[in-house]
Amino acid sequence: MELVLAADLCSWCYGFGKELTLLEERRPDITLKIILGGLRAGATDVLDDAGKQFRLYHWERVEEASGLAFNREGLLARTGFVYDTEPICRAVVTARILRPQVDILSVFRAFQHAFYVDALDTTKGAVLAEVGSRALEAVGRPMSAEEFLQIWKLRSTIEEAAADFATARAIGVTSFPALFLRKESRLQLVSPGYAKVDELEARLKAAA
Template sequence: MKTLSCDDKSGICYPSALDDAAATDEVSLTDTQIIYIGDPMCSWCWGIEPALRELQDHCEQRGLSFSIVLGGLRPGGGNPWNAEFKAFLRHHWEEIGEATGQPFSFDILERAHFSYDTEPACRAVVTARHMLAGASSRKLYAIFSAIQRKFYVANADPTQLGFYESIIEGAGLDFARFSELYEGDSARQWTRGDFELSHRLQVRAFPTLLARTDSGVVQLATGFARAAPLIGKVEAVFRS
């Protein structure tokens, strides 16, 4: 069984192991310099969200590209939606809220049924990335962030297609086209490609930030971090 595993002290969530399957990459890292690997339903990825917005602003000012790779925290779900798992989530979210200042709501924990399957939310981001081809990475991260907020603060259900309508339309995209792509086989393959790319990059925890340089890929940070240290690490790697 795939179980949710997060560490309150390190600011890390650990993804499920991938089943064996072939997939192709939809994202290209050829010209990418900063790579963020996360999952919209990873609670520490929500905790680090303000810092990543600042980092993205800094990268834009520096002319550094910024790409998002969906890591796949718990594709397919795992833990039974019972009192034990709900208590774990409540404690974990309270700890992250206290540590980071990010808002959390807990109404979803009163639901009788819910699947903590993170694949649909990842697929939504990958689908939006496909539709935004050539656009600023800021637009895609805004969608990623909006999914996080709607789940963690509004406690809406990201496994339902209707969850994404206001987010996609708010980004100026056509929801009918999004729906067609999102529910198709190609989007599932693209999403699987992201998960496998994350593993090939040897990412075993979220959130993770990597830098791609002329010398190869180096790790900037794994786990929760504030904006200033992240920006400092980027400057150290890309110092002119």
């Protein structure tokens, strides 16, 4: 059974990652493909106080629903931060290129943790390379930060990330996360947003 997740660096995607990990543990027959959404790819506006408060509101809701922690102080302390999600989406694509057989969800969640808990600047290639190389090493696929960064910078990697963004739009995704079940040559929407693992499992059984 193949699932396709359209996701980005949004707080609900962060919460959803925990539920998908639980689903993978329950259903080892499942394979998961991630399409990066490019929600704020290329954004140039600086995250101001209003933007921080907007995100804190959603963080509180996600924390209540998922039980995952958020570093609120880290967000409030950011100055001059441009909330561009293209770099981190491209980092997930980089991991996929370098280690196509790896559990990409665990790598994706490592990048989410870097932003939401460690309060790292996930628009910086060097930061993403360190996180990505450690995430790959954690799943038994060693990779140096230097090699990761080299691939992250390539024009072909930038283009592959952009292709993911276009795919997400082409399949009609307008908000994240969105989870699909691949049935033969078509995608069936299973969850148009966050859902708990029990609900996901029930929906999959019904869809199958």
